Amino acid sequence: MLSNIQPITKLPNLAIFDLDETLIAADSASLWVKFLVDKGLASEHLLEQEQALMQDYAKGKMDMQSYMTATLAPISGKSELDLAPMIREFVEQRIQPAIFPDASERITWHKKRGDTVIIISATSEHLVKPIAELLQVDDALAIRLETINGIYTGSTTGTLSYREGKVTRLKAWLQDQSTQFHSLYCYTDSMNDLPLLQAVDFPFAVNPDPALALHAQIQEWTIMNWRHENDIQR
Numbered sequence: 001m002l003s004n005i006q007p008i009t010k011l012p013n014l015a016i017f018d019l020d021e022t023l024i025a026a027d028s029a030s031l032w033v034k035f036l037v038d039k040g041l042a043s044e045h046l047l048e049q050e051q052a053l054m055q056d057y058a059k060g061k062m063d064m065q066s067y068m069t070a071t072l073a074p075i076s077g078k079s080e081l082d083l084a085p086m087i088r089e090f091v092e093q094r095i096q097p098a099i100f101p102d103a104s105e106r107i108t109w110h111k112k113r114g115d116t117v118i119i120i121s122a123t124s125e126h127l128v129k130p131i132a133e134l135l136q137v138d139d140a141l142a143i144r145l146e147t148i149n150g151i152y153t154g155s156t157t158g159t160l161s162y163r164e165g166k167v168t169r170l171k172a173w174l175q176d177q178s179t180q181f182h183s184l185y186c187y188t189d190s191m192n193d194l195p196l197l198q199a200v201d202f203p204f205a206v207n208p209d210p211a212l213a214l215h216a217q218i219q220e221w222t223i224m225n226w227r228h229e230n231d232i233q234r
Contacts, residue, residue, distance in 0.1 A: 011182035015110040018188035019121040022206045024098040025228035029123045030054060031094045033071055042074040060192055064162045076154025091130050102226035122162040141169045166196045
């Protein structure tokens with residue numbers, strides 16, 4: 001009988017976005033270090049050190065733990081509550097102007113389809129979480145920071161969401177969800193995210209670095225060019 005036929009429920013898709021140079025026309029961690037220097041909370045030496053480490057990132061050779069140790073030093077010993085207003089100021093002044101209009105449109109496109117939208121970033125969660133709120137995405141996976149009684153220790157905890165670590169974190173996140181997803185989409189600019197791109201159904205190279213651009217062409221992946229009207233200070 002027709003009354004016994006169960007309705008077919010369409011599963012939602014999952015859209016995964018990298019953050020830096022994908023959703024925003026800058027690197028959020030680099031902007032944060034510059035912000036700390038401008039506030040007098042970090043030295044120019046840290047800025048130089050961070051820029052040198054980012055050159056290693058571009059080559060796919062960064063020691064992420066060393067990067068985190070260096071860039072977390074200025075907030076070590078500070079409380080989450082005390083730092084929160086400064087982070088809000090940072091997001092408003094440095095991040096919001098850097099958002100790619102095309103990125104916002106793509107997030108809206110996915111949400112109108114009923115898709116779940118998340119960010120997976122190799123930046124630390126104290127920055128990524130509020131940026132995710134600004135972008136109105138459903139969740140964000142980022143490098144987790146150790147706190148003791150609400151005080152940042154300057155250390156990380158758990159699997160770093162970098163290179164293969166992004167896939168590990170995604171799998172753990174998927175296991176925690178109460179729903180399944182029909183298809184997985186992923187958007188990123190970096191060859192460092194190749195493991196993540198290879199783990200999804202629909203990979204997109206957004207403003208790709210040279211190595212990813214070549215790989216995307218060979219694999220016949222979609223390449224998207226998102227541009228920003230302002231000249232963002234890197």
